[in-house]
Amino acid sequence: MAAQPRTILQVPLSSLSQECELDITPYAMPQRYRLIDCDRFIQDEMLCIDEFTDFPPVQYAAMSYVWKGNPLEPSEVKNHHRFSVAGALDGDPISIHVLSQACLAAVKHEARYIWLDRLCIMQTNREDKNWQIRQMSAMYKRCNPCIILPGGVQKLVRIDEETAWIHRGWTLQELLMPEHTLVLLAWKLGAGSVMAGDAFGTVSEVTPNESAVMSAADVLNACVVGYIELTSPRSPSPLLIQSCVFGAASPNLYATSVAMSEELASDPDARNHAIWQSALMRTSSRPVDMVFSIMGLFGVILDPKIFEKEDRIGATVALAKEILRKGGSASWLGMSFRLPPCSALCTFPVFAETSVSGKALVRTRTGLREVAEFVDGEYPNELGLGTPLPGGAMDDDGYFTFSSRAVHLVPGTSELDHKHEDKNIDLSRRLITSMNGRVWEIVSEEHVRGSTSVGNTYGVILGWFQDYYPGASLAHNKHYIKGMVVEEHAPERFHIVTFFSLHLRDREWVKSWQEHRFSVGGPNPLTHKRYTGGETFDENAAHRLQEVDNAYGKDERHIAAARARWARSQVEAEDYLLKYT
Structure with a gap:
């Protein structure tokens, strides 16, 4: 029988700030697995980290993000409660709101915990960091699901906002190791079905009129062709929406899509x-x-x-x-x-x-x-x-x-x-x-x-x-x-x-x-x-x-590029739905 986890940290979300760096080192043991309790985060507004001696026998969602993500607009800074982590000050502060949306997405997919390396690794302890690197592939392989935060941990981004996620080394493993990988986006267009290229998928709301998830494969394919086609009960006809959150029709996208x-x-x-x-x-x-x-x-x-x-x-x-x-x-x-x-x-x-x-x-x-x-x-x-x-x-x-x-x-x-x-x-x-x-x-x-x-x-x-x-x-x-x-x-x-x-x-x-x-x-x-x-x-x-030799005629990439020029920005699509539905 697996040993029960030990709760090493319980702090009210209201006490977290950028000025007071969070450090789990005094409470954690090196070479241990740690997870964040989603129920405590959502319901009790507490950051609660549990530590496991053996590999966690529980369902958890692993986060994939970039250390330095999309910056906040000046108007957004006041509305984002963020905090910093000791030993990781070169990365973006963590937004309570983004972490909350990640926890909600995890719970909707029956995961009680999330794993975020910034919080679950002792950032000031080299012994723990080296050990955690060796466990990294297992952490992503056994998670369900993996949730990608393409814009980083301080804001959710739209599908038409370009990010650095696809350019970072570690995110490739984080995409390919899990069986089930989702992308968490800022989204006000509701649920529906989507098509990218010749591939079909769905979009599911996390918080209505605020956020949603799509499969990583669908988002990658959308960026390859430059747009995603959304069919929704809220819209009388399909909407073409510009897609470049992972870049636009680049070789990096093609290679990553082949791997997926x-x-x-x-x-x-x-x-x-x-x-x-x-x-x-x-x-x-x-x-x-x-x-x-x-x-x-x-x-x-x-x-x-x-x-x-x-x-x-x-x-x-x-x-x-x-x-x-x-x-x-x-x-x-x-x-x-x-x-x-x-x-x-x-x-x-x-x-x-x-x-x-x-x-x-x-x-x-x-x-x-x-x-x-x-x-x-x-x-x-x-x-x-x-x-x-x-x-x-x-x-x-x-x-x-x-x-x-x-x-x-x-x-x-x-x-x-x-x-x-x-x-x-x-x-x-x-x-x-x-x-x-x-x-x-x-x-x-x-x-x-x-x-x-x-x-x-x-x-x-x-x-x-x-x-x-x-x-x-x-x-x-x-x-x-x-x-x-x-x-x-x-x-x-x-x-x-x-x-x-x-x-x-x-x-x-x-x-x-x-x-x-x-x-x-x-x-x-x-x-x-x-x-x-x-x-x-x-x-x-x-x-x-x-x-x-272009004498062979236009291929699918040229056709997709032509259609992408007719696609709306996500904000334009949201305004369209507000006006006509």
Whole structure:
């Protein structure tokens, strides 16, 4: 029989303030689970925190939010009773109103407790914080539901207010781990059914004329297409409402939506690739947290104590090694075909610069640019070539050893034959143009064996990559087949030089390529402990995707963008209902 929880804190809500910092450290025991009692909060207006020795045997809702959220308007400050937490003063103060709405949403979904890390972790105790990081994936996996507060803990935001939630590292795990994830929004439009793209869902009120919840998948899809279509008993016709609370039609949205997609849930490569791609475009105050925040999604638990806070690359190697050891694939391959490879760990693109707020940025010769500008909303599809992303092994130096279809390459000497429909390959001379603009000629194994002047360079197939749209598969971009050019820099050790894409009509030819074994990494030595990203590259001379032929007509994304222009803001929709209903 599980031990009864111990109540470690009971304080009236009226006694909480920004001036008097709340600190649970004097009352809590390190390495314990803690939850906030919703009934006491709502009914008794008391902040009551219970502490459990073992994992809580009760239903609870876990909160997902950003440390620094949307600021209050000057007119809102007076009406928001907020309080601060010792050891977390760099984050927003917590609004009593937001916490109350979260408790109400939890209770409506039969959860008696909520878990909010700001209040349930001893923020001034390093021992407890390190232990809690290792429990984080379990806390989100076993919650029911997870409630996202996209604007942070000091205000609820509308669905048409953009937030930083999707740019933060930890929120990816918080979205994907739970079985049931909701978004809590400021909402005055009542309950109803919603449609985003080709996907259907519902909106449920928490407090009438004040707040509501939708499934995270519905909100993500709404942001992908730019609007949500609401059908409500209060409205004589469906309402199109602008949606950008997680951003607007960005690669980060596409990747996160792929990871959430029920249609793609049976394809581990698609989901895991989307996790890596999403993490690439997110940021955190500590570089190493970009690994800790996703490790649980791969069923891996690393010990935070063995990595310094700047050692993102060391933690990345440790995570990749463990994924491969457990039989997983190298699902990080192809996260971005337009960012140059990391100079020390080339199967990964250059790492972004991290910060406590803002977006993931890379350093180019013309200044800092968003990582999302160099990422495309696509996912690997095993059915295209009949093979998944490669598995294998990674050593301590970050070299990934695997087998894949490949052909030998030498630098080409002329332009492609542009009469050929596929501008990336000249069948008469077997030329390929890579994404950095270089031309390569395919040569036979016999030619290589008989030559002493040919270097050891290969074109290696990664897989078939497809664009994403909610509830549909896009078919406008026909350069689905993606690969990498690798060059030998030491005996039997290769590094990635660039990438290439091939037309879908080349599928049977590519499937005839022979398999080769490679060990790809480096080419520079790993620099553990202090690696923070920040490699500079020339974006104009970097990797370019092939031009998409628009002759195939408008795709679903273009149609959605056109409809989004007709959508109302949420405030306009609320005014419409007040006027006509």
